[in-house]
Amino acid sequence: MELLKVHFAKQEALMSHANAALTPRARLRVAQLVVDQHVPIVEVAARFQCSWPTVKRWAARYAAGQAMTDRSSRPHSMPAKTCPATTKRIVALRLRKRLGPVQLAALTGVAPSTAHRVLVRCRLNRLSHVDRATGEPVRRYEHPHPGAMLHVDVKKLGNIPDGGGWRYVGRRQGRHNRQSTPGKPKNVHYNPKMGHAFVHTVIDDHSRVAYAEVHDDETAATATAVLRRAVAWFAARGIPTQRVLSDNGPAYRSHVWRDLCAELAIKHTRTRPYRPQTNGKIERFHRTLADGWGYARCYASEDERRAALPAWLHEYNHHRPHTACGNKPPITRLTNLSGQYT
CATH class of the missing domain: 1.10.10 (Arc Repressor Mutant, subunit A)
Structure with missing residues (x-):
């Protein structure tokens, strides 16, 4: 009882x-x-x-010792249910040829509605659920606790001239703002080179809590300094870092990066070449970063945009609902903020 x-x-x-x-x-x-x-x-x-x-x-x-919940309305037998062999063939054709329900129905001898129900049941009703390169179902993973893996990468953005960029003021005014921005070198056409802003980002795989810094380069010295500060930032929030995942950029293949990971007792793993899906969490974060901060409004200068990054990161970590966190902010997944578990 x-x-x-x-x-x-x-x-x-x-x-x-x-x-x-x-x-x-x-x-x-x-x-x-x-x-x-x-x-x-x-x-x-x-x-x-x-x-x-x-x-x-x-x-x-x-x-009688039975449950007080409602009993299932599913019948004991379903004679009209699609046989396993037909279901297997529908799934195989979907993965191999990426066909829709109508084409699958013509090849398997079932109704299009039946083929669609099979795809829904197997979570293949949307092509976004199938990897474009291999045709296999997308396998999503999440490490069991914060700090088990940190994703690192760099997002490259063009600097904003004084007065605003062309996205908001138009190309003609944007060219004028570039010409009038002081202290910029000229290229061979005597146009000012605005340069780029390199946003070094670090994301915890489990909680999606993000850390980011803006720099003028993506060298190994800068990347390692960002990692050192990021690890300390996460440690202050009760997250000991165990592993870091990066792409195959020069900074992450350098001896400086290798030595820092050894010093911090962090296992470093790199993605397969030309396979950004492996680091997809941080790639998707870069899209959110560009929409929510990089190009969210008309900045009067590059300094103004860089100054707005900490406030946006706080909004992202503490207030913005995240679908991967059950529509709650990423910070809610950190259960050791007071250090009571370590």
């Missing part, structure tokens, strides 16, 4: 509908009154405002 109580507490939210008279917890109370306390069925029905057959049904299930 005690096991049933625990089970009903977990299944409270799984009642039939919003207007159900008796939730699983109330059903348990009804059954206990009848079976354990021997209260008359009619009196219990009047107290809970339900019919006596309902009370009798839940009391009988409780006495």
